[in-house]
Amino acid sequence: MTAPGLQIGSPVGVIAGGGVxxxxxxxxxxxxxxxxxxxxxxxFCDPSGIARFRHHWISIGQYGRLKRLLRAEHCRDVMFIGSVVRPSLASVRLDWGAVRVLPSVMAAYRGGDDHLLTSIGRIFEGEGFRLHGVKDVAPELLMPRGELTRAAPDEGHLADIAKGIAVLAALSPFDIGQGVIVIDGHVVAVEDIGGTDALLANLARLRAQGAIHAKPGRGVLVKSPKSGQDLRFDLPTLGPRTVEGVAAAGLAGIAVAAGNTLVAEPQETIKAADAAGLFVTGVPA
Known part of the structure; x- marks a missing residue:
């Protein structure tokens, strides 16, 4: 349900990046x-997926075109969703609408990713648009508290999860990442600009090279948003691909912040985790 007092008009403009x-x-x-x-x-956006819906296309930097499209379609309510690699300024082709807000965009680029997203949000709000997050329009896609899977974490896994949450909280001010891997009390990897898939692939390589001495079936991937993060723009995400990476890395399971993590393709995610014998649990951040 929509939060009390929150009004969402229809249609809602969904600025769509990559992924499902x-x-x-x-x-x-x-x-x-x-x-x-x-x-x-x-x-970024998948042409075959977007074809099922009424849609338009824009390029990064076409802020003026985006505003015109939204207003022509009577969209006051807007949300951003999907993966987007932060572009270099040299690769952005600005239209006149973007040139007008260029000083604000340049200032946003001098901060981290959270600062950039929040600053872009303020530009939109200054134009009269209302920005929403997943909690507003699709709360059923958020991770609930507790296990989604047949497997559940044991006491050792719970200790690793607690340590992972503490590490992410400590790293939050540095705007580094939303994921960490803890194995038997040892922090072995922290997510960086490469994202969760790269984090897990690197761990799998290290294990294959003999650099990880823990037996397969130990350790947890922990994901949680950064403190102060604008949750309308950038929630941690969990899906079948994450499960595949965790299994390949030889971990025992996944723990994510309940209520603040998106679950893409939940049925497929649970099916893949059960098949691999992994646990997937939602924990308080």
Whole structure:
């Protein structure tokens, strides 16, 4: 349900990056009688996925075009969803609408990713748009508290989870990442700009090279948003691909912040985790 007092109009403009989440969000909106209008980011959004919905395309830097499209479609309510690699300024082709807000964008680039996203959000709000997050339009896609899987963490795993949450909280001010791997009390890897997939792939390589001495089936991937992060833009995400990476890395399971983590393709995620004997649990951040 929508939060008390929160008004969401229809249609809602969904600025869509990569991955399946924009389409899962759009399906959820339709089930709740909210019309999604997808604005696909060229080079990121999947053309085959967006084709199922009313949509338009823009390139990074076409802020003026985006505003015109949203207003022509009577979209006052907007959300951002999907993966986008932070572009270099040299690769961005600005239209006149973007040139007008360029000083604000340049200032945003001088901060970390959280600062950039929040600053872009303020630009939109200054134009009269209302920004929403997944909690507002598709709360059923958020991770619940407790286990989703048949397997559950043991006492050792719970200790690793607690340590992972503490590490992420300590790293939050540095805007580094949203994931950490802890094995038997040892922090063995921290997510960086490469993201969770790269984190897990690197751990699998280290294990194959004999650098990880813990037996397979120990250790936990812990994911949680950074403190102070604007949750309308960038929630940690869990999906079948994450499960595959955790299994390949020889870990025991995944713990994510309940209520603040997106679960992409939940049925497939649970099925994959059960098949691999992994636990997936939602914990208080």
């Amino acid at each position: 989440l924009p389409f899962a969000i759009a399906d959820s909106m339709q089930a709740r009688q909210i019309t999604p209008l997808l604005i696909g980011l060229r080079g």
